[in-house]
Amino acid sequence: MATVYFDEATRRFSKDDVPAVDGITLDIADGEFLVLVGPSGCGKSTTLRMLAGLEPVDGGRILVDGHDQKGVRPRDRDIAMVFQSYALYPNMSAAQNMAFALDNAKVSKAETKQRVAEAAKILELEPLLDRKPGQMSGGQRQRVAMGRAIVRNPKVFCMDEPLSNLDAKLRVSTRSQIAGLQRRLGITTVYVTHDQVEAMTMGHRVAVLRDGKLQQVDTPERLYDHPVNTFVAAFIGSPAITLVESGVREGVARVHGVPVPLDRAVAGRAGEKVVVGLRPESWHVVETPAGGSRDGSDPSALALTVELVESLGSESFVYGRPVGADEGADRVTVRLDKRTHLTVGDTVHVEPNHGEVHLFDAASGERIEA
Amino acid sequence: MSTPTIVGSLDDEQLPQTARRGRRRRASHHAEASTHHRGPLWTAAGYAGMVLVVLVIAVPLFWILLTSFKERGDIYVRPAQWWPDPVTGQNYRELTTRIPFFDYVRNSVIITSATSVAKIVLGVISAYALSLLRFPGRSVVFLVVIAALMVPNQITVISNYALVAQLGWRNTFQGIIIPLAGVAFGTFLMRNQFLSLPGEIIEAARLDGAGPMKLLWRVVMPMSWPTLVAFALITVVNEWNEYLWPFLMSDDESTAPLPVGLTFLQNNDGVTNWGPVMAGTVLAMLPILVLFLFLQRQMIKGLTAGAVKS
Numbered sequence: 272m273a274t275v276y277f278d279e280a281t282r283r284f285s286k287d288d289v290p291a292v293d294g295i296t297l298d299i300a301d302g303e304f305l306v307l308v309g310p311s312g313c314g315k316s317t318t319l320r321m322l323a324g325l326e327p328v329d330g331g332r333i334l335v336d337g338h339d340q341k342g343v344r345p346r347d348r349d350i351a352m353v354f355q356s357y358a359l360y361p362n363m364s365a366a367q368n369m370a371f372a373l374d375n376a377k378v379s380k381a382e383t384k385q386r387v388a389e390a391a392k393i394l395e396l397e398p399l400l401d402r403k404p405g406q407m408s409g410g411q412r413q414r415v416a417m418g419r420a421i422v423r424n425p426k427v428f429c430m431d432e433p434l435s436n437l438d439a440k441l442r443v444s445t446r447s448q449i450a451g452l453q454r455r456l457g458i459t460t461v462y463v464t465h466d467q468v469e470a471m472t473m474g475h476r477v478a479v480l481r482d483g484k485l486q487q488v489d490t491p492e493r494l495y496d497h498p499v500n501t502f503v504a505a506f507i508g509s510p511a512i513t514l515v516e517s518g519v520r521e522g523v524a525r526v527h528g529v530p531v532p533l534d535r536a537v538a539g540r541a542g543e544k545v546v547v548g549l550r551p552e553s554w555h556v557v558e559t560p561a562g563g564s565r566d567g568s569d570p571s572a573l574a575l576t577v578e579l580v581e582s583l584g585s586e587s588f589v590y591g592r593p594v595g596a597d598e599g600a601d602r603v604t605v606r607l608d609k610r611t612h613l614t615v616g617d618t619v620h621v622e623p624n625h626g627e628v629h630l631f632d633a634a635s636g637e638r639i640e641a
Numbered sequence: 642m643s644t645p646t647i648v649g650s651l652d653d654e655q656l657p658q659t660a661r662r663g664r665r666r667r668a669s670h671h672a673e674a675s676t677h678h679r680g681p682l683w684t685a686a687g688y689a690g691m692v693l694v695v696l697v698i699a700v701p702l703f704w705i706l707l708t709s710f711k712e713r714g715d716i717y718v719r720p721a722q723w724w725p726d727p728v729t730g731q732n733y734r735e736l737t738t739r740i741p742f743f744d745y746v747r748n749s750v751i752i753t754s755a756t757s758v759a760k761i762v763l764g765v766i767s768a769y770a771l772s773l774l775r776f777p778g779r780s781v782v783f784l785v786v787i788a789a790l791m792v793p794n795q796i797t798v799i800s801n802y803a804l805v806a807q808l809g810w811r812n813t814f815q816g817i818i819i820p821l822a823g824v825a826f827g828t829f830l831m832r833n834q835f836l837s838l839p840g841e842i843i844e845a846a847r848l849d850g851a852g853p854m855k856l857l858w859r860v861v862m863p864m865s866w867p868t869l870v871a872f873a874l875i876t877v878v879n880e881w882n883e884y885l886w887p888f889l890m891s892d893d894e895s896t897a898p899l900p901v902g903l904t905f906l907q908n909n910d911g912v913t914n915w916g917p918v919m920a921g922t923v924l925a926m927l928p929i930l931v932l933f934l935f936l937q938r939q940m941i942k943g944l945t946a947g948a949v950k951s
Contacts, residue, residue: 325844346850358841362863371859372849419849 273426273459275299275322279331282317282483291317293483294331302457304450305488306474308464310506314483315463316431322461323350323429335426346375351420352429355436357412359404365415366391366400369422376423383422390418393452410441417449421456428453428460434469446473467507471495479503501636504548504629510581510588510604512548516633519545524630527593527600529573531628536641541630545639548629551588551606554621572620575603577613589613702926709733709919716915732916736924739909739917744894745902748814749925752887752898753880755818760876764827765869769857771828772835773843783832789825795885802889810890817890817898821883827872834868835861866939874936881929899925 276299282292292314299305307315320326322333324345333340340348351372359368366387373383391397394414404412413433420428433449434442450473453460464470470477471491479486479494479502487499498504504512517524517531522538524531524547531547557572575591579602586609590602605621613619630639708716709732710725736742770776771783801820810816838861846860862869884900891897897905903921907914 323844323848325847345844345847346852348848350848352845352848354841354845356839356841358839358845360842360846360860360863363859371846371851375850375852375855419845423849 273336274301275427275459275461276334278334280321280328280333281330282321282326283329291483292321295485297478297485297488299459299461302459304453304460304462304473304475306462306464306470306477307480308467308470308477309480311465313480315480319429319431319461319463323352324348349426350429351423351425352431353416353420353433355432357416359412359415361404364401364403365396368415369418372419372423386422390422394418409436413437413445425458428458430460430462432464449473467509479506498629499638501546501631508550510551512550513603514546514548515601517545517547518543527573527596529570531623533630534641537630537639540639542632544633546631546633548631549623551604553624553627554605555624556611557620557622572622575619575621577615577617577619578602580613580615585609589619591619594618705919705922708915709923711916713914713916732920736917736920740902740906741894745897745899748896749881749898751814752817753877756821756880757877759822760824760827761873763822764824764831764872767828768831768835769861772832774853786825786828790829798885812891812896814896817887817896821886827876830868830872834865838864870936870939874933877932878929
């Protein structure tokens with residue numbers, strides 16, 4: 272168990288290239304489950320590999336328990352890693368795979384046996400101990416890879432997309448198993464994924480990366496409710512948030528012509544142009560829209576032509592194009608409860624919920640907060 | 642024709658045979674898959690091709706075997722006699738009595754095993770260093786090894802001879818073995834094998850605290866058996882059939898291996914007495930044949946195990 276501290280950690284694959292990991296500063300508490308998330312190529316795996324010692328640190332430092340890891344070999348770091356491919360030793364049985372690290376650490380035979388048995392019990396691997404990886408299913412291999420990490424009782428777990436090779440159903444169940452196991456063992460864990468659902472459901476805190484730069488580190492709730500910029504806002508949440516560029520006049524922004532009143536404090540900070548963000552659940556349907564263009568005043572509700580309906584049973588998501596908007600306009604995503612049924616081609620009127628509007632600076636993409 | 646060419650042809654035949662077996666195996670897989678698409682004519686053509694290849698290899702070998710059981714007079718009979726009549730063991734008796742045949746066998750075993758062990762160990766260790774360890778100048782070293790592959794043995798023979806003779810190593814085993822122990826080919830082959838292993842498994846082993854030797858023996862080698870067996874087989878066959886260098890290095894039965902011994906036999910008798918030479922060739926082939934059959938099974942086992950695994 273240990274704390275991990277990234278201090279301006281940087282990784283450059285070649286001297287004049289853009290850094291793959293660019294000055295990341297991140298403080299991970301003892302026993303914390305931190306998820307690194309971002310689109311592919313954002314440097315999340317490289318960050319993890321730097322911690323494990325598989326990639327050099329070209330600038331800054333990485334501290335584990337306050338000790339700089341520079342020059343410390345991977346095998347001396349006491350960090351266990353679960354790989355995406357599981358990377359099991361094909362010539363060894365499940366039990367031998369798990370015992371390998373203990374064997375290398377000169378742990379006694381009896382203790383090794385006991386620790387392997389314990390891990391096998393936790394992961395329900397007991398009937399598989401004598402099998403080789405070639406004779407196991409993907410899910411079983413994944414559990415052996417987990418077992419190989421937990422028998423070591425290391426300072427830090429590093430997990431590099433360990434669920435991405437599993438089928439959807441198994442992924443969901445394994446997700447909660449890993450999270451539960453981590454809480455139980457209390458071992459500091461850094462978990463890399465590109466899947467924002469995994470990030471939101473598993474981590475104590477989530478770090479969002481983009482192009483090697485850290486965007487935001489926060490609890491899943493904060494990340495969802497207070498994204499620091501349009502990138503985080505768009506990355507977290509499924510279906511994605513609707514972002515619309517808008518001018519601000521007299522403290523009021525407009526989403527496709529529909530006025531969105533801003534808090535006075537926020538409005539004061541906003542420039543000429545802002546980006547308004549509204550999550551799918553931040554809209555409500557209005558049956559008879561008040562006002563309208565007929566009398567010259569602004570419509571208070573946005574009329575959408577339904578282009579796509581995704582029904583999930585308990586709820587549905589409607590993707591609609593604002594009536595009168597040109598072809599290039601972005602679609603607006605609205606969540607509906609199961610009582611509302613719409614089909615493609617219908618027109619629906621929606622209004623933004625008060626107080627659920629995210630506001631970002633149009634130029635920088637940064638969040639505008641009171 | 643002199644014995645060197647016979648030994649040379651043995652050398653040439655054994656080697657492609659290894660490759661050819663593999664090819665034939667693959668070809669038969671192809672044939673199975675493609676009979677659905679192609680007509681029986683193609684299948685027949687495939688078999689005809691195989692028969693042709695087998696004939697080209699087997700007829701000379703068969704002829705050697707036959708001749709070794711013929712009486713001296715029958716060897717030159719025209720038209721060719723396709724079955725020895727009478728069958729005689731005289732050639733084998735002559736072979737073992739007229740030259741110290743078993744001394745040559747002993748020398749062959751010593752030279753082949755020592756050289757093969759040296760080549761395999763050096764090949765694996767150097768390939769490991771060149772593929773999985775990081776050190777400055779690694780790529781330069783590898784380039785030098787590749788460059789060594791491009792130089793034919795015959796070119797280095799003269800300078801090697803001068804050096805070894807100067808050291809007073811003629812007619813010694815170290816004089817034969819040490820200059821033969823260089824391993825550009827093995828280094829190249831095994832390095833490519835090691836580089837083809839999944840990097841994550843190597844990294845997992847490093848994180849699991851495996852030191853360099855443990856990594857090699859417990860993780861890297863077990864995944865590389867088929868390639869190693871192929872390399873070992875090629876090496877052993879090559880060393881067993883090695884002719885030129887031992888021929889230059891040894892003058893008598895104290896160090897000369899079998900192929901050189903057969904030359905001595907032929908030189909003693911002049912070029913007409915082929916019977917004992919053929920008998921010697923048959924006996925020289927046998928151990929390699931047995932080894933090949935045994936290792937080939939291992940090699941197939943390894944290959945299928947790897948295929949089923951992932």
